[in-house]
Amino acid sequence: MDGPVLQIGVICFILHGMVSGVPPEYLQKRKHIIDTEERQRLGGTLVLNAKEQKVNAVLMAAKRKEIELSRDTGKIFPPAISFFQAKKLIDHSAVFSIIKRMPKGGALHTHDSSITSLDWLVTNVTYRPHCYMCYTESGDVMFYFYAKPPTNTDCHWKTVASQRQASGDADRFDQQLVRNISIIVDDPSSAYPTVDAVWKKFVKYFQAVNGLLNHAPVFRDYWRQALEEFRHDNVQYLEVRALLPTTYELDGTHHGAEWALNTYRNVTREFVAEHPDFIGAKLIHSAVKFINKQAMLPNVKEAMVFLKKYPDFYKGFDLVGQEGLGKTLLYYLDDLLYPSQQNPPVYLPYFFHAGETDWEETQVDDNLVDAILLNTSRIGHGFAIHKHPQVMKIIKQRDIAVEVNPISNQVLGLVKDLRNHAAVLLIAENYPLVISSDDPAVWEATPLSHDFYEAFMGMTGEQTDLTFLKQLAINSIKYSAMNQQEKQAAMKLWQRKWDMFIDATVHQHYYIHIPGIMG
């Protein structure tokens, strides 16, 4: 609450010191409007304790300094440009260094194949025996684990080890692999002039990594490594949209969806047992929105079975893929209504992607309406939601959270300057909302910190402070798929970590070491 106090102070100075003849009612009305707006925003009613206020002072000094640098000296403002170019600026930010250390609660919108760093994938997985690679005719890299690679394919499979050795420079080779797989380019606006263009490359990322991930031992390790990396980024909890793909062993045997589900569940249990400061993870099963109508009902039925069998971990169902090109919720409507039409009705929670589009009043855009009518528990992205006043009204009434993924929306071409992101309005009016990271590995973002930075710097005002970030963490537990008992335990665990973060920042004079603040 430092902002408005300071601001009113400035006004008082101006009014008493310089301006004559201003009626006090004017000042009162002005203060009332600004204060009301301040309280109305996400986190606006949180009250910081004395220690939190000290941390807030450090944070806000850094925030103001970074904003002023851009606003007053013309230095590029990171949220205004592509994350591909902004990342190196953000990585030197004092605000970012605080956000990294902050316990951020949960990341509720992430995808199974894009949450563990590409670096790990290249420097760990591609170093394993039997790892093969080849280049397709269009120059895209593919990977697979073979006991003996096929020879009758267009793609000429060679071991990664041999290719690496032939290159003569293993580090450079590995960097090249990372660059080849990620969607990062120097000039995104010319490389990806439209949403379709960037999605074409985005899909190639998944084609490249899936040959690695779907190897059963890697599948297990990839999830384990994801939990490690999220925890390292001070994220306490994870919800993953998971396709539950068929995985393969070197000997040719295959595992089905339930094996993948059990792998996620077991690895998570082990991880939580080893790391009592980690809350855990839950799974949201995802079908792709490109399959025929006929193929959807079996997915829904399988979801109902899994939900019944693994209610502690398997929390619901979603459809994924490029929304603009995919089939709509309306197309699959009777399949999605199937659970609620059983006798007795089955409650299968939905977590639908909807409104991840710039095309207003189209059938794709109407996914937002169907998501609501299908009783979605949250809305994935909801980028177009501000174009739907009725949907806005309903999500506020029913407290349906929007999962906002700032960097994803930017790099996938929906918006350039994040100050123009639709969620700015949702934040200003305290709509139910969480910040997540979608597919951080694809653009080499940290698991959640970079998205928190972009939201804090680009999607709130210069006075919006630690209360916003704290509320985001609280929201991530409140709107999670955990049950009430789990949420209470999660809040306790998070609160303990939060207090430690505050203590560490205050008592250990940590702020002295934050680059750029004191210097």
Place this chain on the structure above:
Amino acid sequence: MDGPVLQIGVICFILHGMVSGVPPEYLQKRKHIIDTEERQRLGGTLVLNAKEQKVNAVLMAAKRKEIELSRDTGKIFPPAISFFQAKKLIDHSAVFSIIKRMPKGGALHTHDSSITSLDWLVTNVTYRPHCYMCYTESGDVMFYFYAKPPTNTDCHWKTVASQRQASGDADRFDQQLVRNISIIVDDPSSAYPTVDAVWKKFVKYFQAVNGLLNHAPVFRDYWRQALEEFRHDNVQYLEVRALLPTTYELDGTHHGAEWALNTYRNVTREFVAEHPDFIGAKLIHSAVKFINKQAMLPNVKEAMVFLKKYPDFYKGFDLVGQEGLGKTLLYYLDDLLYPSQQNPPVYLPYFFHAGETDWEETQVDDNLVDAILLNTSRIGHGFAIHKHPQVMKIIKQRDIAVEVNPISNQVLGLVKDLRNHAAVLLIAENYPLVISSDDPAVWEATPLSHDFYEAFMGMTGEQTDLTFLKQLAINSIKYSAMNQQEKQAAMKLWQRKWDMFIDATVHQHYYIHIPGIMG
């Protein structure tokens, strides 16, 4: 109302033809939400007559075709890219050709020195005798009319005529002059990476043209030509923010603000007398927001005098200039409160620029709050208004219109893809709003048609139709500074022109000739 009917038709087909087991209540609820949103948007309650529906069918076929071309084949969508690059695409658009012929009512937010085409300025004004030019040390072109140019300046004045002749190619020379003065560049994102960068060039435009415009005979002709060009673009009415500068004659005499005001008023009267199908124009006096506090009160006092003396034409007061760098309304507060504090209070209507910024919760951003508290009649730009829920509430209650200038906001660096413009939300919820063009001459836009195109194509959905454009025209009269009697007469005149436009489009089978529709 074609959109929702068609859409429900599609849904019925899907539901009855393909989808089984969908409860009718679902369909009813869905229709209710979509219909409510449709009625809720700007123009959503207008009912089109039979002839208008025919025109609407032509318009919507063209709109859908242009959207589908982009959405489904990856062709660039004009509202998504800089107007500098989009203009040539728009100029070939069938939607644009209809909008050009449509009587659009008034343009309520324009500036005195940037409303008449640069082409006219170069091919008419710079051809006049005694017109001199020079290049400053930084390479910027300057103009002035001299009986005999000064020789003791750093800028070496030469007649434009001599320079043109020396160039050997008059057409090329003139094109070069236009290019030199306008802010258009091939690659705006690299030429103008920040708002400050593009404003630097924008200010140079005014420096270049003011030497021409402030020559008294040119001043008169420039306004006359502006009225011609707006009328030619099927705009019936104009409100101009005017600085009322000192103007000069060739013999060294100067005229003050009142001369400029009378010139605007007299030329407008003559023009309306000659063109009874033109409604007229009004003036909003503007001071610049860079002057010292001490200098503001005389401006306000002068405004009070002019308002009393010329109530038919001089309609109020505003402050202009780059909002991010300028002084705030708060800074000038007691001066701006001065009229209301007289005994008896004087009502000086304000038409404040506010919220033309991407920087949230700053003193500049708070101009929106002060504009409201100072009882502004309209808000110029209001680009940041969606970040202020209290201000939003008040403008709806008090019916204060926001003057949205889509192309200006884009080329001056606030937003790239106009589908992300904040006014999308204002339109979806039918906030009081008009579309204007700000400074069309600076980026070689038509007086109003290009901005109408961008709003219609980029800031509304695929189903939003002629009712939106008709409501914009009606709003431009409703929210104008005309008095009630004038508004009634204006509505009649506009309605007559509108009916003629509808008749011409229907009866003369005009649509056959619209490029791209029938072919």
